[in-house]
Amino acid sequence: MFTPNAMRVKRSPIERVSALIRQDTINLAGGSPDPSLIPLGKLGEAYTQVVEEYGAKAFFYPGAGGLDELVEQLRGWCSTLEIGGGEVVVTSGAQHAITQVCAALLSTQDTYIHENPTFVETMNSFLYYSVQGEPVPVDDQGIRTDILEARLKARRSPPKLLYTVPTAHNPSGVTMSEERRKHLVELAHKYGFTIIEDDPYRPISKPTRTLYSTSPDDVVYVGSLSKALAPGLRIGFVVTTNHALAEKLKDLEQMDFSTSTVNQLVAAKILKSGLIQSKLGELREHYASKMHLMLQSLAEHGLKPVYQPQDGFFCLLNTNTDVEELLLRAVRLGVAFVPASEFYFDNSGQTNIRLSVGPVDKSLIPEGVNRLTKALNNNEQA
Numbered sequence: 489m490f491t492p493n494a495m496r497v498k499r500s501p502i503e504r505v506s507a508l509i510r511q512d513t514i515n516l517a518g519g520s521p522d523p524s525l526i527p528l529g530k531l532g533e534a535y536t537q538v539v540e541e542y543g544a545k546a547f548f549y550p551g552a553g554g555l556d557e558l559v560e561q562l563r564g565w566c567s568t569l570e571i572g573g574g575e576v577v578v579t580s581g582a583q584h585a586i587t588q589v590c591a592a593l594l595s596t597q598d599t600y601i602h603e604n605p606t607f608v609e610t611m612n613s614f615l616y617y618s619v620q621g622e623p624v625p626v627d628d629q630g631i632r633t634d635i636l637e638a639r640l641k642a643r644r645s646p647p648k649l650l651y652t653v654p655t656a657h658n659p660s661g662v663t664m665s666e667e668r669r670k671h672l673v674e675l676a677h678k679y680g681f682t683i684i685e686d687d688p689y690r691p692i693s694k695p696t697r698t699l700y701s702t703s704p705d706d707v708v709y710v711g712s713l714s715k716a717l718a719p720g721l722r723i724g725f726v727v728t729t730n731h732a733l734a735e736k737l738k739d740l741e742q743m744d745f746s747t748s749t750v751n752q753l754v755a756a757k758i759l760k761s762g763l764i765q766s767k768l769g770e771l772r773e774h775y776a777s778k779m780h781l782m783l784q785s786l787a788e789h790g791l792k793p794v795y796q797p798q799d800g801f802f803c804l805l806n807t808n809t810d811v812e813e814l815l816l817r818a819v820r821l822g823v824a825f826v827p828a829s830e831f832y833f834d835n836s837g838q839t840n841i842r843l844s845v846g847p848v849d850k851s852l853i854p855e856g857v858n859r860l861t862k863a864l865n866n867n868e869q870a
């Protein structure tokens with residue numbers, strides 16, 4: 489009934505776990521930001537102002553590529569975050585941006601390299617267009633560029649794309665070191681492949697140099713307001729020096745008429761007010777301190793994550809047990825995590841789980857880890 493492409497797109501483990509979360513579950517699973525940091529009052533005011541200022545036009549079709557108001561603000565946002573300049577195309581989040589970039593650049597026979605583990609949901613976009621993905625392992629410094637280089641040397645032709653999440657990686661939590669960043673862009677330049685730099689955690693993590701600013705012609709940058717503002721607005725963007733690509737992305741947006749006009753205008757208003765720019769330090773500090781508490785709580789129970797993240801939302805834990813059974817026990821005990829096996833593309837990581845400090849209230853992290861430990865010890869007594 490379904491096309492082979494559609495058959496390759498599966499419901500992610502994150503979606504599966506979301507369905508199990510009850511009101512009293514401590515959510516160590518989600519990738520949403522902390523609800524206490526979503527500026528509800530300012531968002532409400534911005535919606536009111538947009539309706540007053542634009543009237544019915546705020547609810548017209550948006551037009552391809554993004555409204556001028558938002559594109560202008562995103563240029564400023566790129567300069568605040570030292571992303572680098574280029575043509576900006578507005579998308580419905582980073583997820584949509586990646587789907588569109590894959591639609592523009594990836595044919596069935598094209599090979600792409602990605603980190604292992606990697607973010608399972610963006611992988612759907614790659615897999616939809618091509619099954620020729622090749623995983624390269626990650627360590628505490630980011631993608632193993634030494635292994636990548638050896639593979640590139642052995643290949644007859646270069647891959648078309650390389651997909652990376654260099655900052656506060658999902659799911660490992662690792663931020664790629666300066667040295668690896670430099671090596672990675674050198675390899676892209678030398679072997680002639682394009683890097684897709686997926687960077688939604690940049691606004692909430694320790695500042696790093698973007699791959700894009702190091703070598704703009706070798707990198708397509710993908711940004712998002714989901715983590716610093718609100719994921720439900722669905723505002724992301726692509727930055728590229730490639731005019732033809734920017735135009736093609738706009739052509740492709742005629743297939744889905746993205747991105748919501750009113751949400752673009754609201755995002756433009758919020759950016760123009762300087763609200764999130766003024767809170768960047770607070771956001772970074774907030775998530776770094778939650779991550780610190782998560783690592784500390786794990787250590788108190790003798791648990792050591794696979795990598796040692798400094799900030800961002802995620803860390804991985806090897807449970808050495810059947811993760812699906814563990815999840816059922818954990819949910820009964822009132823804590824949720826994401827089984828991480830589907831973030832791996834070489835059958836490793838089967839007993840790993842992804843823990844998140846994103847949406848959970850900081851004060852609940854120690855109890856969340858406590859409940860997780862009980863589930864691990866097969867001790868369901870509360």
Ligand SMILES: Cc1ncc(COP(=O)(O)O)c(C=O)c1O
Binds near residue numbers: 714
């Ligand atoms: C690495 C990565 N890329 C992309 C996305 C999707 O972000 P957006 O909400 O901007 O579509 C996420 C969301 O969790 C993510 O972690």
